[in-house]
């Protein structure tokens with residue numbers, strides 16, 4: 001299929017939104033480059049769908065502007081914007097079959113019959129639904145409906161495609177397959193994509209850049225590796241990669257720099273600050289030993305993950321259990337109630353400032 005039209009990307013400036021009196025977006029600025037794949041990642045209710053609907057033109061923001069392809073969109077209705085949206089809950093025409101659902105927008109555009117056939121075939125192939133052309137939409141499973149909705153959006157070749165959790169109703173196996181397909185379709189069409197998910201794994205796998213949302217604001221906007229390795233806030237660290245975020249006190253400089261927590265001093269790479277801080281530790285960078293030194297802990301929970309064991313460890317003086325992911329080298333996990341020592345390499349610890 002030919003590359004899609006270039007859009008010039010999109011720009012969101014100072015967008016705030018309130019439903020009635022409840023503020024759900026606060027002063028959001030965001031630029032998405034032409035052909036870029038940006039993901040909005042954040043917990044339920046943080047405003048992801050609201051911002052997508054504002055970009056699509058279904059709601060006017062209380063404040064701020066949206067530009068698409070360099071053009072201000074205020075007052076431009078949703079169907080006049082060069083945008084297509086795949087909704088969180090698929091909306092198909094139940095009385096039409098799969099083919100007609102996908103073909104609908106092309107018929108409205110009065111495209112020639114052969115082109116409609118060719119493009120609908122391409123889109124259904126893409127979402128692995130060939131053979132379903134004559135099936136009524138109402139007779140599909142939730143995951144199949146989602147795929148048809150995706151095909152219906154792709155077939156229009158929009159220059160900006162907005163996808164609101166398009167894979168959430170699919171089982172893990174199809175989701176992984178669809179992820180690879182989406183990456184390919186994105187590359188092939190060259191369009192600008194904004195993708196919403198609360199699945200951090202999906203965000204890391206798909207995106208050029210991720211915007212981490214926390215209560216109506218963007219906490220951090222960066223490429224996946226930066227978000228994972230250098231989270232800007234304790235929230236971003238905890239949400240992406242399920243990191244342990246532990247209050248500590250940093251003292252000393254250079255090689256002598258230590259983070260004091262739970263009655264122990266842990267070595268950390270000098271973060272260039274002293275005093276109250278957050279120690280961010282990825283579960284997979286924590287070592288768990290049944291003898292030795294480090295921070296003392298007790299095993300409170302263990303789960304087998306196939307590739308390894310997930311532990312939850314109680315450390316005296318810490319409010320939350322420490323999460324550790326350990327490769328399943330020993331055949332058996334450490335038993336509940338066992339006293340262990342946890343440690344980590346100083347380079348694996350991230351230190352963020354903590355306001356008191």
Ligand SMILES: Nc1ncnc2c1ncn2[C@@H]1O[C@H](COP(=O)(O)OP(=O)(O)OP(=O)(O)O)[C@@H](O)[C@H]1O
Pocket residue numbers: 019020024042043044045046047048049050051088198
């Ligand atoms: N039409 C509406 N009227 C009033 N409040 C709304 C409306 N739509 C959403 N909200 C509220 O606005 C906030 C943000 O909702 P939004 O749908 O943007 O969240 P989200 O990040 O997409 O969440 P999810 O991951 O659950 O889909 C929520 O508190 C929600 O209850």
Ligand SMILES: [Mg+2]
Pocket residue numbers: 048049050088164
């Ligand atoms: Mg939503």
